[in-house]
Amino acid sequence: MSIILQAASQMELSPASCAHLRPDMRAEVAVQTLLDAGETQDGLKLLARLLPKRYAVAWLCQCARDEPLNIEDKAGASLAEAWLRDPSEDHRRAAFEFSNAGGYKTLGTWLAAAAGWSGGSLAPAAQDTPVPPADHLTACAVVAATNLMAALVPDQFALRRRAFISRAMTLLNVEGTATSMKKEG
Helix, strand or coil: CCHHHHHHHHCCCCHHHHCCCCCCCCHHHHHHHHHHCCCHHHHHHHHHHHCCHHHHHHHHHHHHHCCCCCHHHHHHHHHHHHHHHCCCHHHHHHHHHHHHHCCCCCHHHHHHHHHHCCCCCCCCCCCCCCCCCCCCHHHHHHHHHHHHHHCCCHHHHHHHHHHHHHHHHHHHHCCCCCCHHHHHC
16 A cells, blocks of 8 residues: 555545545645645645644644743643653653643643654553554644634634645655655554
């Protein structure tokens, strides 16, 4: 299965969106095709999945830096940023624990989840048997956080979401970006 179709399946794109995709499409063409067809949510999902996890989290953090976040949301963003600077298991675990403790109910918890779900184990720290996250979970957290950020100004939701997406489109043009999905899982 092609990278594009695998990502579309993992992110549960609608049949209408999938009908626009071809297995041989380049990542940026596939996402732009969905955006041009008015399938913005599915375009966002595909974009988030095709980016390498660190790129997706970095893009999300870049968008969050420009937002008037409350203290909890800033804390979640700070944990994601810490993981970007040093993608150690300690930083990933701290982001995961924050998002889990917050019940994935706020922008901050979703910002942290993007990093927290990037690898490692989702099991309690004391558990010996690891429970690795599904490879597409970082993308799911990125989509949730992006939508929540766009919703900070409800009457500009669609415009803001498109602006966030446009920031990441150039990342799809980086040589080998979409092929990194194979390496990640």
